[in-house]
Amino acid sequence: MTAALAIVGIGIHPFGRTEGVSGRAQAVHAVRAALADAGLRFGDMQFGFGGSWSAGDPDTLVSELGLTSLPFVNVANGCATGGSALLSADAAIRSGTHDLGLVVGFDKHPRGAFNTDPASHGIGAWYGETGLMLTTQFFGLKIQRYLHTHGIGTEVLATIAEKAFRNGALNPNAWRRKEISAAEIAAAPMISHPLTQYMYCSPGEGAVAFVVCRADRARDYCENPVHLSGAALRSRRYGSFEVFSPWLAVDAADSPTVEASAAAFAQAGLTPADVDVAQVQDTESGAELMHMAETGLCEHGAQEELISSGATAITGNLPINTDGGCIANGEPIGASGLRQVYETALQLRGEAGDHQVPGDPRVGFTHVYGAPGISACTVLTR
Amino acid sequence: MARTVDDSLFTSDGTALLGSRCDDCGAHTFPRQSGCPRCTGSSMADVPLHREGTLWSFTIQGFRPKTPYQGPDEFEPYGVGYVELPGQLIVEARLTENDPDRLEIGMPVRMEMVPFRTDDAGEPVLTFAFTPVGRS
Ligand SMILES: [Zn+2]
Numbered sequence: 001m002t003a004a005l006a007i008v009g010i011g012i013h014p015f016g017r018t019e020g021v022s023g024r025a026q027a028v029h030a031v032r033a034a035l036a037d038a039g040l041r042f043g044d045m046q047f048g049f050g051g052s053w054s055a056g057d058p059d060t061l062v063s064e065l066g067l068t069s070l071p072f073v074n075v076a077n078g079c080a081t082g083g084s085a086l087l088s089a090d091a092a093i094r095s096g097t098h099d100l101g102l103v104v105g106f107d108k109h110p111r112g113a114f115n116t117d118p119a120s121h122g123i124g125a126w127y128g129e130t131g132l133m134l135t136t137q138f139f140g141l142k143i144q145r146y147l148h149t150h151g152i153g154t155e156v157l158a159t160i161a162e163k164a165f166r167n168g169a170l171n172p173n174a175w176r177r178k179e180i181s182a183a184e185i186a187a188a189p190m191i192s193h194p195l196t197q198y199m200y201c202s203p204g205e206g207a208v209a210f211v212v213c214r215a216d217r218a219r220d221y222c223e224n225p226v227h228l229s230g231a232a233l234r235s236r237r238y239g240s241f242e243v244f245s246p247w248l249a250v251d252a253a254d255s256p257t258v259e260a261s262a263a264a265f266a267q268a269g270l271t272p273a274d275v276d277v278a279q280v281q282d283t284e285s286g287a288e289l290m291h292m293a294e295t296g297l298c299e300h301g302a303q304e305e306l307i308s309s310g311a312t313a314i315t316g317n318l319p320i321n322t323d324g325g326c327i328a329n330g331e332p333i334g335a336s337g338l339r340q341v342y343e344t345a346l347q348l349r350g351e352a353g354d355h356q357v358p359g360d361p362r363v364g365f366t367h368v369y370g371a372p373g374i375s376a377c378t379v380l381t382r
Numbered sequence: 383m384a385r386t387v388d389d390s391l392f393t394s395d396g397t398a399l400l401g402s403r404c405d406d407c408g409a410h411t412f413p414r415q416s417g418c419p420r421c422t423g424s425s426m427a428d429v430p431l432h433r434e435g436t437l438w439s440f441t442i443q444g445f446r447p448k449t450p451y452q453g454p455d456e457f458e459p460y461g462v463g464y465v466e467l468p469g470q471l472i473v474e475a476r477l478t479e480n481d482p483d484r485l486e487i488g489m490p491v492r493m494e495m496v497p498f499r500t501d502d503a504g505e506p507v508l509t510f511a512f513t514p515v516g517r518s
Pocket of ligand 1: 404405406407408409418419420421422423
């Protein structure tokens with residue numbers, strides 16, 4: 001299918017910790033940067049879709065940006081908030097309702113692991129009280145099973161994080177900008193065996209915004225538009241292994257990633273083999289490993305060779321998480337998925353600077369995955 | 383029976399976990415629930431879960447969780463696993479073993495009730511955990 005939506009302006013507020021700057025202020029910064037990139041004013045925007053988990057209602061940004069009466073919709077969909085906002089914009093444009101608008105995601109989380117109330121997930125208080133309700137723990141359990149099933153050693157987990165910090169060091173908008181060796185990563189305190197402290201991303205801050213328009217008018221605003229050729233969101237099926245599960249079905253089912261990725265590629269009329277640069281959810285090292293295969297970028301079990309041979313490095317033939325991913329950027333929930341799209345847009349425009357993938361990339365892929373078992377994927381082209 | 387972390391999780395004699403089984407398709411859940419996540423039916427019956435199974439995956443919780451965790455202030459890393467109960471489901475539980483070198487996917491494990499914390503009256507509060515079979 002021909003893309004309906006084009007990204008004609010991109011803006012970001014650096015990720016990490018910005019003391020004294022609210023999440024909303026970071027969002028305004030990103031929006032203004034995106035508008036300037038497109039050569040437009042907020043008054044030109046016909047609609048807005050915005051998401052934030054804990055930094056305020058996105059629609060209240062209009063008090064800073066301008067009171068123009070535009071319809072502004074708040075999107076809240078866990079880790080897929082950004083992807084859902086972009087999908088909503090795609091639908092608004094595809095339907096013919098609007099031609100030009102804004103997508104924004106931002107967040108600002110306190111330090112430390114996310115604190116979750118079992119009741120909000122429909123689970124009894126005992127689950128949290130006895131120490132079973134931790135996302136960090138889930139990832140340890142999931143990767144342990146995955147490594148066992150596919151005969152992969154644990155050493156590759158440190159190699160993945162090492163690459164994340166190496167790429168982050170090249171990205172001026174990243175939070176973690178210092179390289180850390182695989183040996184140091186492996187020797188860091190064990191958070192949830194076999195995952196150490198440096199293999200996990202941390203909750204953080206940041207904002208990303210896009211000006212989007214009808215694909216057939218993109219050249220009016222921008223010389224190098226990026227097209228949303230495929231986009232899909234999926235929730236879990238019976239039998240998939242998701243966070244905060246007191247029990248699992250014996251009959252295993254594919255993760256929502258598998259279905260979201262396949263649907264996005266089908267819509268784009270492309271396959272994973274066409275991808276020149278990919279950003280996949282790396283909440284921790286093991287997530288990148290699993291998602292490489294679940295998205296279809298490689299076969300299950302092939303990751304170890306790809307990672308250790310450098311194929312997933314910026315200069316490899318399957319560059320993954322070229323901006324340092326969640327591990328080097330942190331995870332501000334509302335902004336995280338849009339950060340992947342921002343990085344892909346930079347790559348396709350050839351503007352990624354020190355972390356630019358060589359060879360004039362034309363097809364990019366993004367993937368988020370999170371609680372309570374959702375995934376959003378996009379295929380971006382130019 | 384001693385105080386448990388939640389009596390509704392257990393059979394009335396406190397010796398097994400209490401789950402649900404779908405009358406229509408046979409799917410199991412834990413804890414009990416009124417609807418079937420597989421066939422979307424709503425006819426579920428209580429069923430005791432097997433006490434013995436095999437370790438399906440495991441990790442070691444390396445830091446003291448924040449609230450709502452209610453374990454003792456003095457933290458000791460604890461094992462957490464998923465245990466496959468044949469023909470029923472895979473249940474998540476604490477493990478009595480916290481050394482990853484002594485745990486292995488596929489090993490036989492058995493459910494037992496273990497003291498998890500002490501309440502305000504000084505009485506132990508019990509929860510369920512799985513322990514490797516054939517080890518002391
Ligand atoms: Zn059923």
